[in-house]
Amino acid sequence: MTEKKDGSSGSIHAMGHALLDRLNGPQKAAASHVEGALLVLAGPGSGKTRVMTHRIAHMIGQGVPAWEIVALTFTNKAADEMKRRLAMLVPGQKVWAGTFHKFCATLLRRYASLVGLKENFSIYDRDDQRKALKQAIEEAEVELFQYTPDEIANKISWAKNQLISPEEYTARPGDPLGSLVERTYEAYQRRLLEANAVDFDDLLYHVARLIRDHEDLRRALDQRFKYILVDEYQDTNLVQYMIVRGLSIDHPNLAVTGDPDQSIYGWRGASLNNIMEFEQDYPDVEVVRLEQNYRSTHAILSVADQLIRNNAYRKHKELFTENQGGTAVKLVHYSDHRDEADRIADQILDAVQEGRRQARDFAIFYRVNALSRTLEQALRRRGLPYQIVNGLEFYQRREVKDILAYLLLLNNPQDDIAFERIINVPARKIGKTTVGHLRRHARQYRMPMIDAAREALTIEGLSPRSAKMVAQFVSLYDELSPLVTQPVEELMGQVMVKTAYRDLLANSDKEEDQQRLANIDELLSAAREYDDEVGEEGGLEGFLEQASLVADTDALHTENDKITLMTLHAAKGLEFPCVYIVACEDNLIPHSRSKNDPDQIEEERRLLFVGITRAEEELQLSLAHYRTLRGSDFPTSASPFLLELPREQMDVRDMGLGSRFDLPDFMPETDVEMTFETPWEGDADFSADSSPEEEVYDDQGAKSGKGGSKKKKSGSGGHKLLTAAQMAGESVSRRVDPELFQFGMLVSHPEYGSGKIVALSGRGLKRTASVDFFDGSQKKFRLAFATLQPISAAD
């Protein structure tokens, strides 16, 4: 994220005694703590990360070996930020910092055999998990009646979070769903083990069980990781608690930071009790409260504070700031959703046009994703650039998952989910029936499906035609198999070519497929980056693990000059100069589904608190008299939380009902550069009109297309020809810049003739291209030295 304005980079003060000088009193107290338990109750914007990193640096300065320190976070982003700052504070010191899941994955690879896995296990995301579960349900011959696999999955997940094994799981009498789980949980877990795979929950679950059930191992790990730090401790669940607890018995040097007021993931199993009862768990704990806020104005902080005081289950903090009062927090009542969006967009447009603000200074938060649409339209009609943080992540896209499935299967031949995903992708005339036969055979003889495929000819009921197709797939697999030791980029490139996956997309004239092509090329560059980063070691397994555990690192580019739209949940951990929180209405926040349970109401209040405290300088809360949501239009009532705010200090306005029916549609009053010609509402193909280099919107899957028809990013992928200038330049100079060569490019070689680049790997002088020549031969070239000439760009 952006650098804190209190100068928290700290890089200049890395040395000795000066290290803690720039911290305030409580920060210093926390950072200079070394032995024993520490609880840092950190209010929003109180410099928590700064304290953690300085504490680590201080510990190292006190002679603690870096490798005895582990810092656990929930997100990769938080971990990366911590590493970045540590690299400046204590250069060259290898402190292990990463997510819980990554930490557990690493441990589990080492001790896989203790839980019946092999070290090359696959990690299943929700999608794969669902598939495995459905299979398990089928195989256990359980009739679901009205229940869905999702409900079962949630219960299983819950059980794992309670550290309950399939054997231990017992349904309460008269709990029909529970008894279904009782019968499926075991089958599901067996299925995972047979596939040598784990789901996200398992990563934590297996490690927690190991620690609990193998005292010798627990002791060894406790010894190895003498100093443990946990960030966002209020979000830990029971399993995480057990892990951390188990590793801090002989060496109870456990430092946790968090803020009970920012716990918003209770619904996912996070247990606020962990932080609330930390002092009971570690009686000798030192408790530090970070109450000074460096982020927000007094006006904003005071609103936040007033709100959160209404929660009963919390640890009170006297939040304060030395920042100036700032402008009053606005609370605006609009007539309807459209008015709300338009007026907000107007405000932003004004500020940007007048040069007071940049687009990137603004963020708009909402409780549910469905609320984003109106805002998008309003911004779009004004030509204001925005980005949405949500949904369809890169690694979830079908084409990306397909390619990854090939790699997964190559890395872990037991991975039947991966096998089934790709056996007929691209289409090989291997249909449901054939796959069914393979699966039955595989289960019957307890073998992976790839091995069953090898015996296709012997499988009864499988037509010779089908068997032949399967055999072809097997030989494809065997052809790719020896390449697993190659750099990932090379391997992936070969997969794309040998499977004809790439050609399939390249030869399609559907725009959608062109987008897909661009995506797999992006995957290819992810592989390349990985190869560069890890060098020789790491390998395929590391890449796959990263792909599973890294949601999408660059979902949010703050360097882009764009307005950010996101849910309140997604806003946690971020900060913006100007924040809008829309639809502060009853049944939205608190959400109607949370209103029965007082605990959930408190969580909703925390959610609003989190939103408010993201704002640095300006904050506006808004609501509408009428809201159109999901097609229906209804009158609203204000969120009860608004009544808890110090409205006398705020700028409260009612923009009235009257305007509701005579509001003209937005008309651009001025022509500025950033206003695009958009005669058709919601139907503008902006990127086509703007510079092809610059994407205007970070829209998910090309939102600017009309009514579901997907549109590709202009200028990416596709049929590019080299410019005349490039061609001319190349024909003169014999060698070409190695970076110019692209995947799929046609090239010519003085000796071998023409061919196509089917793989690329390495960087700089080592950058190597594999070329399939049209005479059938394949050669590899060091691009810096080869006399290879591009004929045309990719495809």
Next chain:
DNA sequence: ATTCGCAAAGTTTTT
């Protein structure tokens, strides 16, 4: 094996 059409349901989702 894709495509179409209809019904149903829609809170939030760090890994």
Next chain:
DNA sequence: CTTTGCGAAT
């Protein structure tokens, strides 16, 4: 208003 899932029809 959307998206999504399933069953039926090319």
